Amino acid sequence: MAFEKNYTVTLSDDAFRRADEAPDEKFYAIPRFTSHIDCFAIDAVTDLYRKYLPKNADILDLMSSLLSHLPEDVSYQRVVGLGMNARELANNKQLTETVVHDLNNEPTLPFDDDEFSAGLLCVSIDYLIHPVAVLKEMGRVLKTNSPLIISYSDRFFETKATAAWLSLTDEQRGYLIKSFLVDTGCYDNIQMTDCSPEFGDPLYAIVALVV
Numbered sequence: 001m002a003f004e005k006n007y008t009v010t011l012s013d014d015a016f017r018r019a020d021e022a023p024d025e026k027f028y029a030i031p032r033f034t035s036h037i038d039c040f041a042i043d044a045v046t047d048l049y050r051k052y053l054p055k056n057a058d059i060l061d062l063m064s065s066l067l068s069h070l071p072e073d074v075s076y077q078r079v080v081g082l083g084m085n086a087r088e089l090a091n092n093k094q095l096t097e098t099v100v101h102d103l104n105n106e107p108t109l110p111f112d113d114d115e116f117s118a119g120l121l122c123v124s125i126d127y128l129i130h131p132v133a134v135l136k137e138m139g140r141v142l143k144t145n146s147p148l149i150i151s152y153s154d155r156f157f158e159t160k161a162t163a164a165w166l167s168l169t170d171e172q173r174g175y176l177i178k179s180f181l182v183d184t185g186c187y188d189n190i191q192m193t194d195c196s197p198e199f200g201d202p203l204y205a206i207v208a209l210v211v
């Protein structure tokens, strides 16, 4: 898809409700040593990172788990993974640091202003109940001109995805994410692309630069 429309997403009052409203720590207590998209979609994510991430970047991989999908042949200064399960993060070989932190409980990020030069958010934005607050925080901890690369597919934990996410098509979800970014006032050059491989899981990306 081309993401060429001027689609406006209208959110209902229950947009950020979820079928499973129990604390997220319960759902993520058991580690899932698995990938959440297939190998073709992972390659598409890696290609995006190869294209947009500066060499030697200080990277924050938000909502991280076992895999960060970074190119293996590029070196980065620092790769911090923030997620819900300590064992998944500990087994992620691309992370240099790990942080367990529930963003739905506390959207404030435990990092200083301008600490990172790139941000990643892969196949996870659908679980955030305070997405604008979290993306605003990303804008605070990322330096000016840092890329934020958000990707999504059509696979998710249905009981933990927000009502808004479940109600939209893949294309509309891109516009929803764009509206979150615009609402933060922290990003510019917001580009939406369909990077879906020929086979397997679709993969869409929204790349923005911090102002």
Ligand SMILES: C[S@@+](CC[C@H](N)C(=O)[O-])C[C@H]1O[C@@H](n2cnc3c(N)ncnc32)[C@H](O)[C@@H]1O
Residues within 6 Å of the ligand: 024, 028, 035, 036, 037, 062, 063, 064, 065, 066, 067, 068, 082, 083, 084, 085, 088, 101, 102, 103, 104, 105, 121, 122, 123, 124, 127
């Ligand atoms: C579908 S997995 C994606 C993991 C990884 N980004 C990837 O590309 O494989 C969703 C991840 O979001 C993280 N997550 C879900 N809810 C969260 C929350 N409330 N706060 C922080 N991270 C959360 C979990 O740790 C989980 O590993």
